[in-house]
Amino acid sequence: MNVNWRSISWAKNSFAALSAACERFGITLNEVDSPECDITCYSLNSVNEPHFREEISNAECITIVGGPHPSACWKEVSRYADYVVIGEGEYTLPALIRMIEEGSSSLPAGVATKDHALMPDTCVFLPAYPPFTTVRGYIEITRGCPFGCGYCQTPRLFGRHMRHRRIDDIERASRVYRDVRFVTPNALAYGSDGIHLRLDKVEALLRALTGRRIYFGTFPSEVRPECVSHESLDLIERYCANRKVHFGAQSGSNRVLQMLRRGHSAEDVMRAYDLCREHGIIPIVDYIVGLPGESDEEQRQSVKQMKEIIRYGIVHVHHFTPLPGTPLAGMSARSVLADVQRDLGRMAKSGKATGSWIDAEVRFFRDDEDQLP
Structure with a gap:
């Protein structure tokens, strides 16, 4: 057959x-x-x-x-x-x-x-399966997320308990690549419960891959802003080839972040931004515009924070898409304000903003971010 x-x-x-x-x-x-x-x-x-x-x-x-x-x-x-x-x-x-x-x-x-x-009655034990064999892909190192962001399907698909692949299995899979990239909901949470970081385990992973060009904390292995610290950035500087770190802000409004159940504040985002600057690492920061329940002023508040970010970094912006199985499923996206569109257009023209804040489908049909290393 x-x-x-x-x-x-x-x-x-x-x-x-x-x-x-x-x-x-x-x-x-x-x-x-x-x-x-x-x-x-x-x-x-x-x-x-x-x-x-x-x-x-x-x-x-x-x-x-x-x-x-x-x-x-x-x-x-x-x-x-x-x-x-x-x-x-x-x-x-x-x-x-x-x-x-x-x-x-x-x-x-x-x-x-x-x-x-x-209905499913078990979850996958990652060490029981290789991340890939003849058909190559990125190396998935962690599955599951302890956070319950209202727009995200990850904890609904994979649960809120983080499951990690073993370091020796990751190292074995990485041998076919010169440049190594990972799939994980939060790269800096490797080896931990996702809330209480175990940077010793992150370092053990990175050390095991010495000799390869490691891309960690950048697409497709972004991090959370509250996980960015001097210690975590030191690890990236010491072991990794990337000089960019990708993390999610989603909104510049604390009220909206609480509504989204993000588990971090707008101040955490700017703290992560400042730390990246200190280490000479370019921050790439995700935002969602048109969130349900977001006021006009809060949408502009996000843009205000973006303008701070692009002084040194880059913003990655998408229009809200309601996804089934999430708390925000079935809720309509708000329109993007005309002045917000103009501001985002200017940022894009200067090379400081990427994404699809007009057409939500663009990010799912473009191939540029989906190429294998």
Whole structure:
């Protein structure tokens, strides 16, 4: 039985991880540009899902669909897909493929159809699976996040308990690369519970990778602003090739940050900015504009903070997109004020702002940030 993986640029790392997991069970995922027999697998988010709905519905093969959107909206997706993988796929996808091959009707946990659904009953033990094998991707070092940011799917998909890959497994995976990049919700939280940092474990990881060009705390392994300190920046300076650090502010308003359940303040953002300047490291700071519940003045407050940031750093700005399964799901984005658009346009023209504050879909369809090292 042929098992195929639908090529989607946004899902390259999912392809790498799930291909490695399937290989452990003797299953090869063949990358294809359209659905092919016998089985075609998809990984979708909430922005690209509408673009593939018709293709999946009309596919003349068995379709398996997973990813953030199907995990949150499995009832909706199961109306047009044969099977929906809910949550993590390393165990579930190979088990489902074997079930189909054997002609069984006994669904594994974490799978839904239009008639039945079994919720996931376990979480993935990362050391049991390599981050990739023949299909290369970034090295995922941590999964899960203890914070419950209102707009974010990560803790809803992977839980609020951080799970870490072992250093020797990370080092082994890194041998195929000269430049090493990581996937993690917070690079500086490696080895910790995500709240109480263990920089000794971060240093042990970085030391184990000596001899390679390490990119840590920058895309796609951003950090949280309250984790930026003299000690953490010293580690990046000592072991890493990047001279930029990427962290999330999301808003310049403390009231909005509390509403978002961010767990840090606007002052923490500026403290992280100041520390980066002291260390000669360029801060790249994320913001979301058009948040529900954000007042005009608070939107301008974010821009005011951005103007401080771009004196030395860069801002990365996106328009709010409500994601299913999050506390802000179903809430409408506010429009971006005309003067805010003008200010952001000027920042972009000067090379100090990137992102998509007009068209929310841009970040999910561009390939420039999604290239493998």
